[in-house]
Each structure stands twice: as C-alpha cells, then as structure tokens.
Amino acid sequence: MDERTSAILAKYPRGHRDCLIPILQDIQEFFGYLSEASLVEVGRYLDLPAGKIFGLATFYNQFRFEPAGRYHIRLCHGTSCHVSESARIIRELEKILGIRPGQTSRDGMFSMELVACMGACHLAPLIQVNEVHHTSIKPEDLKDIIDSYIHGEEE
Amino acid sequence: MASKTHISVDKEFLVNEVLRNESVELPPDTERKLKYVRRDKVKVPVVFIGTGSCGLISGAGGTLEEAKKYLSERNIGAEIVETGCTGFCSMEPMVEVQLPGKTRISFRHVTPEKLPFILDGIFNNIVPEEHAIGQYKNKSLEPWKNVAFIEELPYYTLQYRNLMKNWGRINPYSIEEYIASGGYRPYVKIIRNYTHAEVCDIVEKSGLQGRGGGGFLTGKKWKVAHAVIADQRYLLCNADESDPGGFANRAMIESDPHRLIEGILIAAYAVGTSKAWISIRNDYRIAIDRLERAIERARDYGLVGHNVFNSGFNIDIIIRKGPGAFVCGEETAMINSLEGKRGMPRPKPPYPAVSGLFGKPTVVNNVETLSNIPAIFENGPDWFNEIGNESAKGTKILVLSGKIINHGVIEVPLGTKVKDLVFVAGQGIPDNKEFKAVQVGGPSGGFLAGEDIDVPYDFQSLASKGVYMGSGGMVVLDQECCIIDTVKYFMNFIQQESCGKCIPCREGTGRMLEVFENITKRPVDEDRHSTLERFKGVMQLENLAGVIKDTSLCGLGQKAPNTVISSLNYFREEYEEHIFDRKCTAGVCRELRLYYISVDKCTGCTICAQKCPESAIIGTKRHPFFIVEEKCTGCGICYDVCKFNAISVK
Structure with a gap:
C-alpha cells in the first residue's frame, strides 16, 4: 500500500x-x-x-487518468471565446502539439484541457499555461507561445 | 497586513456595540468610527486594486506589486487595499484612489507601466484625465474637477447595485469592513428575536424568486422544508456554476463572500437546520479560498458554530468542491454528487425540500438567491417588493460579454429591457458592426433578435419568447457570428454534458448535433437528393425538440432544445442559406468557406502555396496563383499568411 x-x-x-x-x-x-x-x-x-x-x-470532468504534462494548457471554450473563434485556436494547438484535449504529449511536456469558461470574456480567446494566462491570442501567436516554453525548458 | 492599519475598532467593539445593538440607527459615536472602517472617510490616501479573477487575468497582480514598490520607494504613507471585482471587466486592471477629503476616483487599464504616472499625478492633485473612468458621488467630500461621476456613466445608469453594493469597495477578506457596512446585523437580530416561520413569511412577502432559473418563491420553498418532520434538515447552496459565459456567482463570492454567508446563515435558521453545505465549482480557486477564510472569520466572531450569540442556534457550514459536471447544477443531481454518486438527476417528486440529501429535507438555493436575503431583512420586504416589475421582484446580476463594447457584470432591476442592456449598459457593438442577436442564459437559454430584444428581462417575459433566463449570461453576437455555428457549439456542449440517464436527451441531442454537422459539412459532388436529405434533418428538428422537451427528467434536457427552437424562429433564412446555397455569409462555418485569390492583388510570392496543408494552391512564381476548390478545406491559413490581402472569402 x-x-x-x-x-x-x-x-x-x-x-x-x-x-x-x-x-x-x-x-x-x-x-x-x-x-x-x-x-x-x-x-x-x-x-x-x-x-x-x-x-x-x-x-466527472475534473478527474484525469494520466499524468498532466509539465505544462498543462487549459483552453477556454466558453460562448464568448467561441464567437471570438476559439475553435481555430483549439485546432491550431492540436496541430502544433499533436495531441487532443484530455491527452498528454508523449514526452510529457504538454497536456491539453478544454474549460467551459474562465470568466475573462473581455479578453477572449484565452489560454492558461500552468498559472500564466495568455489573452486575446490569435492562432498565429500559438507557435511562439509554445516555443517559448520549450526554449525556457532548454535553458 | 496593510488592510489592518486603518481599522481602529476591535472584535469586542464590533460584537458588543454593533452586532448586539438592535436599534435601526447606531449611536452617532459608533457610526463615526464605522465610517472610517468602511472608508467613507480616510485618514491616509488609499489605493484600491481590483483582484478578482478577471482583474488578475488582466494583470492586476503586476499592478499590485508595482503599487507596493511605488509607495515604499517614495516613502508615501498610503494604504493598499485589494478589493474584489468592480464589475467593469473591460476596464480591468482597475485602480481606484481615495485621498483624504476627496472623492474616490477610478482609473482604467492600469498596467504596471502606467501606474507610476497615474499615482504621480493624483498625489499632486492632478488628474491624468485620459486614464480616468470617473469619480464616485459623495456629498461630504470634495469632488475632482473635470471628472465625470461614475453613477452617470451609461454603464451604471441602468444599474441598481444592491447585491453588488460592496463590490470593489471592501476587502473581501475583512469581516470588519463587512460588519461596518451593515453586515451580519440582520442575522443576529433574526436569530435572537424571530421565529423560523416569521423569517419564511418575510421572505415570501418580499416576493424573492429563486435565481437559479426556476423562479420558484424562495420563502415558500423554505416553508415546505420547515414543515416536514425530520430529525435533520439541510441547506445546500448551489455555487456549482459551469455555464459557458456565466461567471456572476464567482464574482459575487470573490467580491463579497460574507454576504453569501450571511444569507446562508439566515436561510439555515429559517429552515431550522444546523448544517449548511456549499457546493462550489472546483475551478474557482480564488473564490473557494475567500469563502473558506470568510467562514473562518465568521466562526471567530461567533457567528458560525455552537449556540450563536446565546440564541440556542447551532450552525456549521461545509464546503464541497464540485468535481465538474454541468448537470450538477440541477438540484437532485447535485445531491447525488454530494452523496458520492454519479451526478444524475432523480425523478421529482419527492422534491428535495421533502426528501433530499441523505433522504432528509433539503433546501437547495442558488448563490444569488441567498445573497439577496440579508438586504431583505436590512431594508424590509416592502423595499424589495418595490424593485422590479409586476411579475418579478428584486434585481438580477448578469454578465455582458461577446461582441460588445462594455464587458462586465451588472446588476439591474428585473424588468429592464434587453435592448437597453445591450445598447445602453453595453454601449452596443464595437467597430460599427451590426447587431445580430443576443444569446441569453447559456446552453439552456436561447436567442433574442430583431424586435424581440425590446422584451423586459424577467422570468415570464423571457419565457413568453421561448427563452430561459438561466444563470444570467448574456452573449452578444454581431454580423460576423454565424447562428448555425453557435447553435452547433451549444449542442456539442449539451451532448457532452448530458448525464445519459434519459434517452431523449442522450440520443436526441446527439441527433440534433448530427443535423448541424450535416448542414455545415462541405458539399462535395452532391446531387439534389442528398441536399434533400440534409434538409429533411432540419425538418425533424422541431419535432425532435418537442420530444426532448417533453420526455427529459431534468432542466438540462428539458431546456436543451431552446437554442435550436429560438434560432429557427429568428434565423430561418440563415438555415436555408446553409442548406440550399451552401454558404455561410458570416464566413464562420469553415467547410462552407470558399477562398479565392484576386488576380489583381496576387504578386505570386508563393507563401500561401507553401503554407497550404492540402497543397490546394498552385501557380507559377511571380504570377497570380489560384485555389483548387475540390482540394481546399477552408482552413483559412492562406488568408492569414497573405501579405497583400489578395485572398478573400467568396
């Protein structure tokens, strides 16, 4: 035990x-x-x-059965984010990381989770990486955001 | 702690002179002391920084650090107070400053870089006008020149701040400030003088309806539970808010947790229970923390616990974190979840008020309902009865978001016109775009558009338009939003959150989602017959909606088709356009988008061809390229990468 x-x-x-x-x-x-x-x-x-x-x-949505990545990414998918095209953010992030919401990348670096609403609708669309929020993001910003975490790790 | 410095009163004083004093007016001497506690008057300059969730996400944390640094570097004897949310989200991070003898003034978008400039100005009696939102009216203080009054701004004119009275004004961690603002006095008076039935009567007389959406008279519900003979009863506060686009309850707890606790305590007394539960969404870390600390403080003051103020009333409050399921907002599902079962609704009757948690009578009330209670006893039921219109009494907190200029949480009397909420408080649509619709009440709500936005915002009037008030979310859509896509989003949400107990909800919403996926799918090599098939699905939508409505057990299922029905009412042409013309005017439905390259603008730089994941763009270098329609999936990458604006949507 x-x-x-x-x-x-x-x-x-x-x-x-x-x-x-x-x-x-x-x-x-x-x-x-x-x-x-x-x-x-x-x-x-x-x-x-x-x-x-x-x-x-x-x-229940809260429980997960595999360990979260070192960087746990929470994507807001509330109504306000949706009308600000968060679907594109999700698609783009899936493509960059090669994982789907609820999964963890194979190297254990990143995991993804969809959240109903983070309550910062005026900054839509937004994502949260561990404790840091990235707000009003565009799909083309994502690559840089992810890269900054990968490089931060290398240093 | 900084907030302690201004408090010149101690616990003994507050308990003996304020809480135990049952007269309406406190002695002038006491009142004078309390004025300083609640900062109607200040002795040193005070800097208020909003640190609710929305403020912190906007960067209030950095502003707070900067403010501390600023004051210590310059040796200024000012005080910093962390308040909750002020309700004006699009102005976050917000900072307010109150100098001795001057009115309180509020500034917008105060990032750490801007803060020194603003504070430099204000400490030298110069208002940096471009950053100021406005000042609060206060007759006994000298106003700033050339600064608008906050109460006169369009965002505030419609508002009636009763529940939000303390928002942004008091430190949510401080019970002293809450008591100084009149808090906990009604509670102490009630438990020492009133009978259970009297409390229920007063609440019923006030006309307060459950704010969770049902609109059932709260006093009546309490009476039912109180009338059941049982050895134990429970009070359950529903703070498990998981609507996408609704965060009013969270803001309430983060900004004024003691108001909720006082409401719970009074309700618990009325029902005659010694155990109250709060089920709160697990994601709400800050709210949970503030609630826990608030209960601790209330216990310290002897307001929670055994034999409260020698009245013989025992009460304990237990916080449970909801493990995240939309359906747990339904009262019986929440009870199941608290019992350690899957959060599935139970058939009613028996109603929870008769047999609920562990088989005992349980009153389930929403955060907003309970927060209304203290003010009803402070000002009397008649005062409450006068707010609102004939059918609904009191105020409602709602969240304005989406494509709107002023985002935030507002409190208005029930019966305020939806149109005014969008165009006066919200100030309409940004970038001169056209208003399309407003989505009220989250996934169980519905759309309002056209003439119908003139409808008063109350339970009955909304229901007459087929819309359900829900949690008070209000998302505004403009011409660039596609209704079909939004409905598809909600159906997807409901489909995922359906608990699976009732087949109509589990399977029916799945079929509905299928129809929406069909009509937004890319039509490849399609003959007339398959177009007809797709249309057939839409024909069945109304029928299917009726079945789901009639045969589902809980509110989630019964209200699931609301968005579909209301969208069909207002936007039939948009459906037809998607089906017949295979076109999405708003350009949102990805698979229906057809891109083309303008021959005049394309320089042949090849960047789009390189980035296209489907290799659908071909051409020769330095000559205009073109898109092969059959291969294009409408992802829009080419549109994003083109530097010459040569690509547009057909």
Whole structure:
C-alpha cells in the first residue's frame, strides 16, 4: 500500500461513500491524476468495488487518468471565446502539439484541457499555461507561445 | 497586513456595540468610527486594486506589486487595499484612489507601466484625465474637477447595485469592513428575536424568486422544508456554476463572500437546520479560498458554530468542491454528487425540500438567491417588493460579454429591457458592426433578435419568447457570428454534458448535433437528393425538440432544445442559406468557406502555396496563383499568411 495514499485516506476516518469525491479530489491534487492502483486502494478503504469508483470518476470532468504534462494548457471554450473563434485556436494547438484535449504529449511536456469558461470574456480567446494566462491570442501567436516554453525548458 | 492599519475598532467593539445593538440607527459615536472602517472617510490616501479573477487575468497582480514598490520607494504613507471585482471587466486592471477629503476616483487599464504616472499625478492633485473612468458621488467630500461621476456613466445608469453594493469597495477578506457596512446585523437580530416561520413569511412577502432559473418563491420553498418532520434538515447552496459565459456567482463570492454567508446563515435558521453545505465549482480557486477564510472569520466572531450569540442556534457550514459536471447544477443531481454518486438527476417528486440529501429535507438555493436575503431583512420586504416589475421582484446580476463594447457584470432591476442592456449598459457593438442577436442564459437559454430584444428581462417575459433566463449570461453576437455555428457549439456542449440517464436527451441531442454537422459539412459532388436529405434533418428538428422537451427528467434536457427552437424562429433564412446555397455569409462555418485569390492583388510570392496543408494552391512564381476548390478545406491559413490581402472569402 502506498504510504502517501494512506496518508490522504487517513484524513477521512470512518469514511463513507459521501467522502469518495473529496478523497479522489485530494488524490488528484497530490499526484496530478488518478492511477489505477490508487482507485483500487480507495475502493478497499471505502468497501466499494473499484469498478464503481472508476464509473464515478469517469463521469466527472475534473478527474484525469494520466499524468498532466509539465505544462498543462487549459483552453477556454466558453460562448464568448467561441464567437471570438476559439475553435481555430483549439485546432491550431492540436496541430502544433499533436495531441487532443484530455491527452498528454508523449514526452510529457504538454497536456491539453478544454474549460467551459474562465470568466475573462473581455479578453477572449484565452489560454492558461500552468498559472500564466495568455489573452486575446490569435492562432498565429500559438507557435511562439509554445516555443517559448520549450526554449525556457532548454535553458 | 496593510488592510489592518486603518481599522481602529476591535472584535469586542464590533460584537458588543454593533452586532448586539438592535436599534435601526447606531449611536452617532459608533457610526463615526464605522465610517472610517468602511472608508467613507480616510485618514491616509488609499489605493484600491481590483483582484478578482478577471482583474488578475488582466494583470492586476503586476499592478499590485508595482503599487507596493511605488509607495515604499517614495516613502508615501498610503494604504493598499485589494478589493474584489468592480464589475467593469473591460476596464480591468482597475485602480481606484481615495485621498483624504476627496472623492474616490477610478482609473482604467492600469498596467504596471502606467501606474507610476497615474499615482504621480493624483498625489499632486492632478488628474491624468485620459486614464480616468470617473469619480464616485459623495456629498461630504470634495469632488475632482473635470471628472465625470461614475453613477452617470451609461454603464451604471441602468444599474441598481444592491447585491453588488460592496463590490470593489471592501476587502473581501475583512469581516470588519463587512460588519461596518451593515453586515451580519440582520442575522443576529433574526436569530435572537424571530421565529423560523416569521423569517419564511418575510421572505415570501418580499416576493424573492429563486435565481437559479426556476423562479420558484424562495420563502415558500423554505416553508415546505420547515414543515416536514425530520430529525435533520439541510441547506445546500448551489455555487456549482459551469455555464459557458456565466461567471456572476464567482464574482459575487470573490467580491463579497460574507454576504453569501450571511444569507446562508439566515436561510439555515429559517429552515431550522444546523448544517449548511456549499457546493462550489472546483475551478474557482480564488473564490473557494475567500469563502473558506470568510467562514473562518465568521466562526471567530461567533457567528458560525455552537449556540450563536446565546440564541440556542447551532450552525456549521461545509464546503464541497464540485468535481465538474454541468448537470450538477440541477438540484437532485447535485445531491447525488454530494452523496458520492454519479451526478444524475432523480425523478421529482419527492422534491428535495421533502426528501433530499441523505433522504432528509433539503433546501437547495442558488448563490444569488441567498445573497439577496440579508438586504431583505436590512431594508424590509416592502423595499424589495418595490424593485422590479409586476411579475418579478428584486434585481438580477448578469454578465455582458461577446461582441460588445462594455464587458462586465451588472446588476439591474428585473424588468429592464434587453435592448437597453445591450445598447445602453453595453454601449452596443464595437467597430460599427451590426447587431445580430443576443444569446441569453447559456446552453439552456436561447436567442433574442430583431424586435424581440425590446422584451423586459424577467422570468415570464423571457419565457413568453421561448427563452430561459438561466444563470444570467448574456452573449452578444454581431454580423460576423454565424447562428448555425453557435447553435452547433451549444449542442456539442449539451451532448457532452448530458448525464445519459434519459434517452431523449442522450440520443436526441446527439441527433440534433448530427443535423448541424450535416448542414455545415462541405458539399462535395452532391446531387439534389442528398441536399434533400440534409434538409429533411432540419425538418425533424422541431419535432425532435418537442420530444426532448417533453420526455427529459431534468432542466438540462428539458431546456436543451431552446437554442435550436429560438434560432429557427429568428434565423430561418440563415438555415436555408446553409442548406440550399451552401454558404455561410458570416464566413464562420469553415467547410462552407470558399477562398479565392484576386488576380489583381496576387504578386505570386508563393507563401500561401507553401503554407497550404492540402497543397490546394498552385501557380507559377511571380504570377497570380489560384485555389483548387475540390482540394481546399477552408482552413483559412492562406488568408492569414497573405501579405497583400489578395485572398478573400467568396
């Protein structure tokens, strides 16, 4: 049994099913994703079949089952961004990175996620890379933005 | 902490002299002290910086650092206050300055580079007019010359700021400032003097309707839950806002978290529960942080906890982070999610007010509904009843966004005309473009266009136009937006977010999306028959919409076809154009776009041919090129790379 997972589980003594989502959120917060092993362990702790937990976790958008990239890119796809042509941004980014939303690139550098609305509609379209926001971007800017992260890494 | 310096009152004073004092007017001596706490008057210059999410994304973090540096370098004894959102998003990052004896003045787009210039000016009593938005009216203070009053700007004239009263004015982390602005006094008075039923009566009398969209009378809902005999009841605050284009609840929590908490506390007392839950969207990190800190402070003041102010009332507030599912905005789905199940709605009845969370009576209220409660008790139900029109009382917070000049969060009395919201508060469409439609209420809402934008913004009037108010999002579309594409976007969203329980919603929205994909697909070698097939799909849309509406369990499904129906009402020609002429006038539908190269303008630089991913552009160097229509996918790269504007859309 992984010690770190047990430490998280220990925060929920006499855990019932209603603790399931907070536990999964804590695990994801700590590890960045939900591994198969951790799901099995949570199941054992709460006395629930792992399949049921997997069924629950896949239902919600928050949970991911592979580690996020070193640079996690969140693309805003709210209505306001959509009318400001965010679809083109998404397509362009898919092309540059070679991954689709929800995936992580093979070298583990980048991962992509679509978000419903970031609440900065006056700066649409925008993306968030880790904690940095890039606002009012155009498709042709993306290459430079991505390059800056790749080069930043090399230095 | 900087915000502590101006507070000359302590906890003891606020609890004993302010909260425990139940008279309407506080003694003049107390009031004088509170004036300084809420900064009606200041002793040292104060610089306010808006650090809500929208401000921070616009770069308020840098401005804040710069302001700190500026003041320490020049040894100026001024105070910096981080406020929440001011509601005027398109002006962010916003900075406001208040000098002793002068009115408060507000500046737009204050980047770190501009800040020293603005502060230099204002500290020397010179207003850098080009950066000023306006000043706040205050009779007891001297106004600045040649600066407009904020209340007179078109963005503010329609507004009635009740819920937003403290936005941008107080530090959201400071309970002292909230109490000094009149906060928590109604709550303490209620739990010491009123019965549960009296509280429900007052709220019902005020005519407050649920702001989550249902429009059910809040007081009535509380009464139902209170009447059920049970050993435990729950109050559940729905802050799981995940509408694309709606972020009013987040801004409310970030700017004035204590107002929500006071609302929750009063509601909990009315319902007779000792446990209140807040389910908040997990992405809202800043809002969660502010809420947690606010609850902590309220607990510290003895407002939350065991035997509050010796009234015998016990209350605890628990925050749960919503794991992200649009359907969890529906009350029964949210209850399932809190119980650790998949967020799928349950059949009603039994209503949650009778049997909800863990089978106990549960009142589910939206953030905005609960935030309205304190003011109702502060000013009386009759005051609330007078705001709004015949059918809907009070104010509504809405988010203006899309192709509009003034973006932001505004609060208007219900019944304000949609047209005025767009053209007065929003100031219309930028770049002299033409107004096309306004999308109200997110994915469950609908379009308003043409004459119908004259409709008053309230539950009933909107419903009469087939539009649903929803979360208060309002996205304006101009001539360059394609309605079909926007509807397709919403269908895609609903299709992805449908929980899958009801077949009409799960499969029906999928079929609808299919129809939209069909009519925006590139027509290659198409005969008349297949055109007919595509049209057939559209013919079925209305029928299908009816079935989905009638047979879905929850609001998400029942309202899913709203956008489709309303778009068909207003923009039938646009549908026909997509189907028959295979053309998208707005030029948004990618696969229907046909590019051509103007022979006169093309210099034959070959850049477009090099960049074309489909090798669809051919020609000889230094001679005009042309596009092979069969190969072109309409991606628009050539259009973007051409330096001579030689490429245009047919």
